[in-house]
Amino acid sequence: MKEEIAIVGGGLVGSILSMYLAKAGYKVVVFERGPDRRETQMASDRSINLTICDRGFHSLERIGVDEIVRACGVPAPGRVIHNVDGTVSYQPYGNNQEAIYSISRNELNRILLRCAGDRENIDLRFHEECIGLDVASSVLRFKNRQSGQESTYPA
Numbered sequence: 001m002k003e004e005i006a007i008v009g010g011g012l013v014g015s016i017l018s019m020y021l022a023k024a025g026y027k028v029v030v031f032e033r034g035p036d037r038r039e040t041q042m043a044s045d046r047s048i049n050l051t052i053c054d055r056g057f058h059s060l061e062r063i064g065v066d067e068i069v070r071a072c073g074v075p076a077p078g079r080v081i082h083n084v085d086g087t088v089s090y091q092p093y094g095n096n097q098e099a100i101y102s103i104s105r106n107e108l109n110r111i112l113l114r115c116a117g118d119r120e121n122i123d124l125r126f127h128e129e130c131i132g133l134d135v136a137s138s139v140l141r142f143k144n145r146q147s148g149q150e151s152t153y154p155a
Helices: 012-023 054-061 066-072 105-117
Strands: 004-008 027-032 050-052 074-076 078-082 088-092 100-103 122-126 128-134 139-144 150-154
Touching: 004 012, 012 027, 012 105, 012 122, 027 128, 050 054, 054 066, 066 100, 066 105, 100 105, 105 122
Parallel strands: 004 027, 027 122
Antiparallel strands: 050 100, 074 100, 078 088, 128 139, 139 150
C-alpha cells in the first residue's frame, strides 16, 4: 500500500477523487464537515439537477460506478427549441442515440459516498470541519461539529 492521503471535503469531487486514489493503491481519509449524506436526507437541493454526458460516464466507468449512477439518472436524448416564430424543433444530444442523464446533486453525492465507503482503503469521517493547516509540519486541524472536540491529522 502506498502512503496515506487526506482529502478535505466529501462532496462530488472529494468522493470521486478518493476512489481514483484508492484504485491507485493509496489509503485515503476523507474529512467532511457535514453529516453523512448516505444516512441523512437533505432538506432541499441547493441547485437544479446535474446532467452527466458520455465523457462524464467514461470517468465514472474507470472507478466502476458508471452503471450505478446511470441507473439512478433520467436519460434525456435531446432538447426542444421554441423558436421566436412559434415553431419548435428537436435537437438530439448526439448523432448515435446518445443521451445525457439528469440526476440531483444530493442523490449523486449519496451514491458516490456509498461507493467510496464500500472501498476497503477509504475512510470517511463526517462532522469534521477543517479549522487550520500548518504547512510547515503538514498537519491538518479539525473540529468535530457534534462534540466540539479538536484533533489533528498529519497530511
